[in-house]
Amino acid sequence: MIEALSRHEAAYRQRYVGTPAKLHVLKRLLACRTGALGGHVLVCRDRHCDYRKPVYTSCDNRHCPQCGGARSARWLEGRAARMLDVPHFQVVFTLPSELRAVAQRNPRAIYPMMARAGASVLADLAAERLDARVGISTVLHTWASNLSYHPHWHCLVSAGGLSLDGLRWVQTRTDFLFPAKVIGRMYRGRMLEALIDAHQGEQLDLGDEIDTFGQTLRGLSKRHRQWGVHVEAPGNRPVSHALKYLARYMNRVAITDPRMIGMTDTHVGFRARDSHSDGKQRNLWLDGTEFVRRFLLHVLPKGIRKARHYGLYAPGAASVSLAIARALLPNRPATGPTDLEAEAILSL
Numbered sequence: 001m002i003e004a005l006s007r008h009e010a011a012y013r014q015r016y017v018g019t020p021a022k023l024h025v026l027k028r029l030l031a032c033r034t035g036a037l038g039g040h041v042l043v044c045r046d047r048h049c050d051y052r053k054p055v056y057t058s059c060d061n062r063h064c065p066q067c068g069g070a071r072s073a074r075w076l077e078g079r080a081a082r083m084l085d086v087p088h089f090q091v092v093f094t095l096p097s098e099l100r101a102v103a104q105r106n107p108r109a110i111y112p113m114m115a116r117a118g119a120s121v122l123a124d125l126a127a128e129r130l131d132a133r134v135g136i137s138t139v140l141h142t143w144a145s146n147l148s149y150h151p152h153w154h155c156l157v158s159a160g161g162l163s164l165d166g167l168r169w170v171q172t173r174t175d176f177l178f179p180a181k182v183i184g185r186m187y188r189g190r191m192l193e194a195l196i197d198a199h200q201g202e203q204l205d206l207g208d209e210i211d212t213f214g215q216t217l218r219g220l221s222k223r224h225r226q227w228g229v230h231v232e233a234p235g236n237r238p239v240s241h242a243l244k245y246l247a248r249y250m251n252r253v254a255i256t257d258p259r260m261i262g263m264t265d266t267h268v269g270f271r272a273r274d275s276h277s278d279g280k281q282r283n284l285w286l287d288g289t290e291f292v293r294r295f296l297l298h299v300l301p302k303g304i305r306k307a308r309h310y311g312l313y314a315p316g317a318a319s320v321s322l323a324i325a326r327a328l329l330p331n332r333p334a335t336g337p338t339d340l341e342a343e344a345i346l347s348l
Contacts, residue, residue, distance in 0.1 A: 001065055001257050004268045005295065006030050008288030015289050022296045025063050032059035032066050062306070063299055065256045075307075076247040080240075082313060084135055084326060087159040087234035088242035089177045093118035093187055094152040094228030098216050099195075103151050105205045107301055109198055111140055112308075115153050117190040119310040122157055125178045125186070126311070132161030132170035133321065135312035139246055140300075143254045145273040146284055147294035152228070156242050159234060162312060162325040169328040175233045184229040192221055250307055254298045263288070 009026065012018070018026070031037050039056035058067050093114055095103055103110040119136050126134040135158040144150040160171045195217060198204050206213050219225070234242065261269040261283055268291040272284045286294070300306065309315065312322050 001255055001260055002029060002032070004260065004263050004288070005292055007263060007265070008268065008292050012289045012292040016293055018296060021301060022299045025061060025299045026292075026296065028059040028061045029064050032061070032064055033057070062251070063253050065253045075250050076243060079137070079243060079246070082309075082322070083137070083156075083239050083243060084158050084312070084322075085239050085329065085331075087174050087237060088156040088239060089159060089234055090230075090232040090242070090245065091118070091122065091155040091157055091177070091183070092152055092228070092230040093155065094150070094230075095191075096220055096225075096227060098220060100149055100151065102204060102206060102209065102213070104149055104297070105207055106203075107304060109203055111151065111300075111304055113191065113194045113198070114151070115140070115308045117187055117194060118153055118155060119308070120190060121183055121186040122155065122178075123311050125183070126161055127164060129178065130161060130170050130172060132163050133311050134158045134161035135322070135325075136310040137246060137313050138308045138310070139250045140304075140306045141252075142298045142300075143294075147254055147272075147286075147291070147297070149297050154246065156246055158312065162321055162328070166321070166324055169325060169330060171330065174235055177231055177233070180229055180231045181226075183231065184227050187229055188220070188225070188227040191227070192217055254295050267291075 005026065009030065013023075033056045035054075035056060037057040037059060039054055042051075042053040042055055044051040058064075060067050095110070095114060099110075115138050119138060122134065122136055126132050136155055138153045138155045140151070140153055142149065142151045157177060159174050159177070160169060162168075163170050195204075199206075199213060199217075204213075209216065220227075255270060259270045259272075261271060263269065266288055267285045268288050269283055269285045271281045274280055274282045312325055
């Protein structure tokens, strides 16, 4: 994949005016593990051996397919200590196609807006229907299989939560969370409200859509317009399965080498799922400059957090609520609470 970017980078620069941030990321990716970033030489300590091997520095950029594995392992290790040992539902919140151009121009406003709206819906439904506070972890994903722009948030939601009075663990079914239509309607309403507020506060760059944006929002508010929400039940799969699922999205880039099928001086080929044929993969060939352009669509602006955590998994909840919830889990091994959990319970 890096070879394809390298081969067609010059043509892309001639055809398109990339933003400085995207061009900087492209430069870092092409320099990853090359002499451009420096490195060191491994030398055999045996004085009779002339073995030498140069080891070049990695770019460690979050968009780099060569560095993603190490970043994923570090992230997975950190999250494992925070996740509750219960099954987790997978919920995906998407954005209607009519709003993708606006999101592409306003990622700093739209991406957090989507995460907050989706998480608030799940948290409020848990409080209303379960009388509990659940754990929610979310990861941003911006592409479809063909590298087109398709922003959505993948969420993991604990199958159960800490009661609002903090005294018991509320267990849920593992085959049903909340009705998908109810989640979708609430998500639609909160997103529209947030978009209207941002529009009225002149916080959005609407480009050519400045005169039609209000009409677009009215169309998207119709009852028959279902906003994309997908809910997948965990069954009896353990939390480790959910963590690995989320880790893949946390450090996955738009495309990696296993999907590449070839390249020429003018085109790049890769495998992509065909949405019109039950998700079957097909070979897709793109003009080389179009391949680079689509890849750079998914470079996140500096400062945008790809992962966000809410409810029991919010950073501020770790010291008390999460510790109490973990201590109250029904299948917890009989080893007694940790010092942190005991302190949290005594603080009630």
